[in-house]
Amino acid sequence: xxxxxxxxxxxxxxxxxxxxxxxxxxxxxxxxxxxxxxxxxxxxxxxxxxxxxxxxxxxxxxxxxxxxxxxxxxxxxxxxxxxxxxxxxxxxxxxxxxxxxxxxxxxxxxxxxxxxxxxxxxxxxxxxxxxxxxxxxxxxxxxxxxxxxxxxxxxxxxxxxxxxxxxxxxxxxxxxxxxxxxxxxxxxxxxxxxxxxxxxxxxxxxxxxxxxxxxxxxxxxxxxxxxxxxxxxxxxxxxxxxxxxxxxxxxxxxxxxxxxxxxxxxxxxxxxxxxxxxxxxxxxxxxxxxxxxxxxxxxxxxxxxxxxxxxxxxxxxxxxxxxxxxxxxxxxxxxxxxxxxxxxxxxxxxxxxxxxxxxxxxxxxxxxxxxxxxxxxxxxxxxxxxxxxxxxxxxxxxxxxxxxxxxxxxxxxxxxxxxxxxxxxxxxxxxxxxxxxxxxxxxxxxxxxxxxxxxxxxxxxxxxxx
Amino acid sequence: xxxxxxxxxxxxxxxxxxxxxxxxxxxxxxxxxxxxxxxxxxxxxxxxxxxxxxxxxxxxxxxxxxxxxxxxxxxxxxxxxxxxxxxxxxxxxxxxxxxxxxxxxxxxxxxxxxxxxxxxxxxxxxxxxxxxxxxxxxxxxxxxxxxxxxxxxxxxxxxxxxxxxxxxxxxxxxxxxxxxxxxxxxxxxxxxxxxxxxxxxxxxxxxxxxxxxxxxxxxxxxxxxxxxxxxxxxxxxxxxxxxxxxxxxxxxxxxxxxxxxxxxxxxxxx
Numbered sequence: 001x002x003x004x005x006x007x008x009x010x011x012x013x014x015x016x017x018x019x020x021x022x023x024x025x026x027x028x029x030x031x032x033x034x035x036x037x038x039x040x041x042x043x044x045x046x047x048x049x050x051x052x053x054x055x056x057x058x059x060x061x062x063x064x065x066x067x068x069x070x071x072x073x074x075x076x077x078x079x080x081x082x083x084x085x086x087x088x089x090x091x092x093x094x095x096x097x098x099x100x101x102x103x104x105x106x107x108x109x110x111x112x113x114x115x116x117x118x119x120x121x122x123x124x125x126x127x128x129x130x131x132x133x134x135x136x137x138x139x140x141x142x143x144x145x146x147x148x149x150x151x152x153x154x155x156x157x158x159x160x161x162x163x164x165x166x167x168x169x170x171x172x173x174x175x176x177x178x179x180x181x182x183x184x185x186x187x188x189x190x191x192x193x194x195x196x197x198x199x200x201x202x203x204x205x206x207x208x209x210x211x212x213x214x215x216x217x218x219x220x221x222x223x224x225x226x227x228x229x230x231x232x233x234x235x236x237x238x239x240x241x242x243x244x245x246x247x248x249x250x251x252x253x254x255x256x257x258x259x260x261x262x263x264x265x266x267x268x269x270x271x272x273x274x275x276x277x278x279x280x281x282x283x284x285x286x287x288x289x290x291x292x293x294x295x296x297x298x299x300x301x302x303x304x305x306x307x308x309x310x311x312x313x314x315x316x317x318x319x320x321x322x323x324x325x326x327x328x329x330x331x332x333x334x335x336x337x338x339x340x341x342x343x344x345x346x347x348x349x350x351x352x353x354x355x356x357x358x359x360x361x362x363x364x365x366x367x368x369x370x371x372x373x374x375x376x377x378x379x380x381x382x383x384x385x386x387x388x389x390x391x392x393x394x395x396x397x398x399x400x401x402x403x404x405x406x407x408x409x410x411x412x413x414x415x416x417x418x419x420x421x422x423x424x425x426x427x428x429x430x431x432x433x434x435x436x437x438x439x440x441x442x443x444x445x446x447x448x449x450x451x452x453x454x455x456x457x458x459x460x461x462x463x464x465x466x
Numbered sequence: 467x468x469x470x471x472x473x474x475x476x477x478x479x480x481x482x483x484x485x486x487x488x489x490x491x492x493x494x495x496x497x498x499x500x501x502x503x504x505x506x507x508x509x510x511x512x513x514x515x516x517x518x519x520x521x522x523x524x525x526x527x528x529x530x531x532x533x534x535x536x537x538x539x540x541x542x543x544x545x546x547x548x549x550x551x552x553x554x555x556x557x558x559x560x561x562x563x564x565x566x567x568x569x570x571x572x573x574x575x576x577x578x579x580x581x582x583x584x585x586x587x588x589x590x591x592x593x594x595x596x597x598x599x600x601x602x603x604x605x606x607x608x609x610x611x612x613x614x615x616x617x618x619x620x621x622x623x624x625x626x627x628x629x630x631x632x633x634x635x636x637x638x639x640x641x642x643x644x645x646x647x648x649x650x651x652x653x654x655x656x657x658x659x660x661x662x663x664x665x666x667x668x669x670x671x672x673x674x675x676x677x678x679x680x681x682x683x684x685x686x687x688x689x690x691x692x693x694x695x696x697x698x699x700x701x702x703x704x705x706x707x708x709x710x711x712x713x714x715x716x717x718x719x720x721x722x723x724x725x726x727x728x729x730x731x732x733x734x735x736x
Contacts, residue, residue, distance in 0.1 A: 007682035008707045014678055015696035018671040026668055027698055033662050034590055041660075042583035045621040049613030198546075201555030285501045286580065286608060291635060297515055 057287055061161070065284070070165040077158075078254060081149045083247035086226055089141035090243070096140065100133030123323055131319020134372035135311045139223045143307060146222065147299035150188065155290035159184050164284060166258075171277045173262045174269030175212075176205035183209075183261060186216040187254075188303065190420055191427040193218075198431075204275045208265050210428055211441045214420040215260040217253065219307055220368040224415050225250050227371055231394050232408030249412070257416050260448070310423075311368035318362050318369050322376045336377060350450055351410035351457030353401070360418065367421045406460045410453040417449035480644060482513025483532035483539070490532060490541035492651045497565055497592065498576035499585050500547030503604045505529075506634040507576055507643070508544040516544060528560055535644045543570070549584075551591045551691070552700075566595060566688050567716040571651045573599045574643065579609035579616050579631070589625065593659035595688045599627045600646045607633040626658040671697055683713040 005013070023029075063069055104125050111121040153159065162184055167177035178200050186193030193213040200206040217225055229249035234242045269275060325336035333341075340354035347353040359374040375393070378401060397403040419442050420428070429438045496504045505516045512531030529544040545564055546557040565573060575592050577585035582603065589601055603616050622629035628646040632639025649655035664672070675693040679686060686692065692712070695703040706712040 007678065008710075011675065011678040011682045012696065012704055012707065015675060015693075018674060019697050019699060022667055022671060022697065023665065026665055029665060030662075030668070030694075033664075034587055037590055037660070037662050038583055038586035041586055041621065041624045044624060045617045046582050047615040047617070049615065198556040201558075288608070294515075302515070 060287065061284065064158075064161050065164050070161075074162055074165055075251065075255070077153070079247055079251045081146065081153075082226075082250045083243060084149065085142050085146045085222075086230060086246045086250070087243040088145045089226070090230070092141040093137050096137035097133070100129075100137055104129055104133065119327070122327065123320060127320045127323025128316050129319070130376060131315040131322070131369070131372060132312055134319075134375060135315040135369055136308065138227060138371060139311055139368060140304070140308060142223050142226055143219060143304045144300065146219065147188075147303045148295055151295045151299040151303070152290055155288065155295060157285045157287045160284050169262055170265065173266035174275065174277050175208045175262075175265040176200045176202060176278060179205065179209040179212075179261075179265070182213060183216050183258070186213045186218060188219055189307070190214050190216075190218045190424040194424065194427045194431055202275075202278050204269075204273050205278065207432065207437060208268050208273055210431060211268060211437065211444065212261045212264050214424065214441070214445050215264065215417065216257045217416055218367070219303070220311070220366060220421065221370075221415050222250070223368070224371045225253055225412055228408050228412050228415075229253075231397075232403070232405060233412075235394050236405075253412050253416055256413070260417065264444075264448070307368065311366055314363075314366040315369045315372060318365075318373055319376060321362065322373060326377065340377070349457070350414070350453040351406045351460065352414065352453065353407070355401070356407075356411060356414075360414075364419075365422045367415075370415065404465070406457060406465055409460075410456055413456060414449050414453050417445055417452055419443065419446040419449075479536045480511075480641075481534040482511065483534055484513050486532050488532075490539040492538060492540045492571040492647075493568070494540050494542045494647060494651075495565055495568060495570035495573045496542060496544045496576060497561060497573055497588070498547060498602075498604075499549055499578060499588055502547065502576045502578040502585065503634050504544055504547065504576045507574075507602065507604065507632070507640075508542060510634050510637060510640055511644070512542055528564065535648060538648070540647070543568070548588065550588060551595075552695075563715055565592060566691060567686075569687050570596075571598060572647050574602055574647060575599060576602045576604050579603045579605045580612055580614055582616060590660065590662060593625065593627065594661060595691050597627070597657045597659045598650050599657070599659065600643065600650055601625060601627055601629045602632050602639070602643055603629060604632050604634055604639075606631050606638065607636060624660060626660050628655050628657075668694075668697070682707060683716070686713060686716050 064073055107125045107129065108121055111125065112118075159181060163177060163180040166180040170177050170179050179197075181199065182193050182196040184193075185196040190213050193216075194210050197206050197209040197213070200209055226246065229246040230242065233249045234245040237245045269277075322336065325339070326334050328335045330338060336358070340358050342354065343357040344354035347355075347357045355377045356374055359370050359377060362373050363370040378396070397407075419425075425438060425442045428441045429435075432438060432441075496508055498504050508514065508529065508531060509516055511533045513533075514529070514531040516529050516531075528546065530541060531544070532539060532541050534540070543564060545561040548558040548561040550558075551562050551565065564570070573592055573596055575589050577589065589599075592599055601621070603618055603621070606616070609616060616631060618629045618631045628650065630639055630642040630646050632643060634640065646655065650657065672690060672693045675696065676689050679689040679692055683689075683692075692703060692707075696707075703712070706715065
């Protein structure tokens with residue numbers, strides 16, 4: 001020890017010295033004493049009654065976490081939730097859209113009769129108001145059904161069972177088993193899922209969980225997926241089957257997302273984030289009867305209103321921006337179409353089109369507004385003033401803009417895989433404090449999204465589809 | 467809290483203050499194993515609505531709220547669940563740092579009545595570092611359903627600190643928690659926490675290190691715990707000491723605690 005050692009260094013040196021003088025097993029003894037003490041106290045204070053009732057908890061648990069039925073049951077529960085969401089949201093969504101259209105028509109009429117210039121009327125009503133109306137009618141009903149169901153499962157104690165069922169898959173991918181929990185949180189919101197990765201103690205595995213959280217669709221993206229599934233994929237089936245097929249498509253997308261999560265986790269843990277999966281113990285809590293009021297509050301106020309408000313905040317300026325883009329003409333073409341036309345070749349290459357790519361650029365602040373942005377582009381430019389019902393939307397997109405099933409499928413895939421929203425990217429930065437990993441987390445998915453949609457387009461076109 | 471509870475005599479003097487944690491008289495930490503209902507207790511006392519969820523690891527940041535009881539203002543901090551004070555993941559570190567260095571006036575350790583033995587490990591570790599603690603045996607309703615009886619008096623005798631039986635979900639025992647916390651912070655309760663007797667050689671080694679710790683990190687709360695970790699060869703604590711981070715953490719805990727932190731209360735951000 002030198003004389004200019006800091007107090008901290010002197011302290012550590014002394015600690016090392018003292019440690020050598022201690023009996024070798026002092027740590028074990030210490031921990032054992034603690035456990036022993038806890039055990040003897042519990043013995044004195046706790047009495048387990050002999051009354052043995054039929055234990056439905058463990059019966060249900062054995063089923064839900066069984067190696068054979070666990071995963072299929074999980075998919076069944078997920079399908080049921082989506083089916084309820086889609087079947088239940090259809091009618092209120094249409095009613096809301098109709099209501100907003102009516103208000104918009106009245107507003108436009110009023111402004112026109114007052115002699116207000118057309119561009120103010122257009123900007124406020126066809127731009128800002130229509131943006132809001134779209135977001136609320138497309139998003140509110142599904143969220144108001146999906147969130148309470150999800151929160152119910154959360155409060156019941158189902159999420160750790162999901163983690164348990166999927167643990168072996170994540171282990172195979174070289175990732176942490178708890179990643180299935182953070183992935184499940186990602187269904188609610190990817191930014192929340194990324195914050196939840198704090199439960200993973202290994203930095204390597206935590207980084208994998210952060211980078212791949214985006215591959216499960218968040219609640220901002222579910223309405224997009226649900227709409228596409230309803231309008232396009234399910235449209236070619238008999239009406240009676242519509243909601244079932246739509247739910248099935250959304251579940252398929254979710255499963256694809258989970259597969260991507262696992263594959264990318266595996267790739268990361270074998271390349272840049274090499275390492276062994278660490279062992280952990282996961283506690284399966286008892287099932288608890290959820291508190292109805294708590295569920296409604298959490299799901300409706302904290303989640304639905306929160307997400308909706310975020311969407312509204314971005315939808316209003318986005319609506320205004322689109323209206324401007326669509327109404328400022330350079331030559332005889334609007335600015336919007338100039339950009340869309342420039343993006344068209346790239347869009348076409350991946351089975352989408354220029355308008356869709358432009359919508360994704362405008363929607364970077366919040367994924368919630370992709371579909372509304374897209375529709376406003378098509379509608380605003382197509383001289384249509386009303387918000388069409390789902391069935392009219394199908395006719396319009398297929399008839400006027402050349403959409404095919406390939407477009408719908410690729411749009412769903414793109415929506416699933418593309419870059420995370422601005423909030424999520426910010427969260428990645430806050431949690432990792434690393435420019436490198438944040439960039440990878442933001443751009444990696446985008447590259448994957450383009451690669452996958454490109455491959456799908458090539459294959460589909462080779463078979464004469466799309 | 468349910469309506470019945472708000473009007474029952476025990477709670478008549480409780481006022482939930484939500485995120486208003488200004489000018490508080492006492493600082494209370496809410497600790498415990500994961501998934502024992504800490505957030506439920508927190509919500510019931512503060513009137514806030516922190517998300518609760520039935521899975522371990524739900525709370526990863528700390529949330530703060532306030533309540534007023536018999537004209538005293540309390541600031542309550544809901545911590546992420548932790549099985550021990552020795553562990554390392556980030557959420558657990560938040561809990562550990564606060565319990566160790568945040569210097570709460572009282573630490574309420576929430577326990578799951580249905581697996582008390584495992585929960586008591588944390589209680590004993592907390593009692594190693596503070597005597598101002600209240601032990602809450604929560605989820606009594608679940609225990610009854612499983613035909614498990616907990617003798618809280620016997621437990622209080624063993625632990626040497628107040629023990630309260632509760633079922634926070636239905637509001638059961640909340641009044642007792644309030645009273646027990648009051649008694650501890652005002653010194654009305656006699657607390658003689660159970661300390662696990664360490665090996666005599668270990669005790670003397672700890673005594674040797676204490677003055678050195680005071681030199682290296684002056685004013686650090688719980689130097690005894692730090693000494694123990696150093697003797698154990700805890701690498702993170704070593705690094706924290708060398709980089710001066712340990713003193714910094716301790717200082718930050720105190721600072722954060724004294725400030726009015728609406729942001730923390732609203733977003734659970736630290």
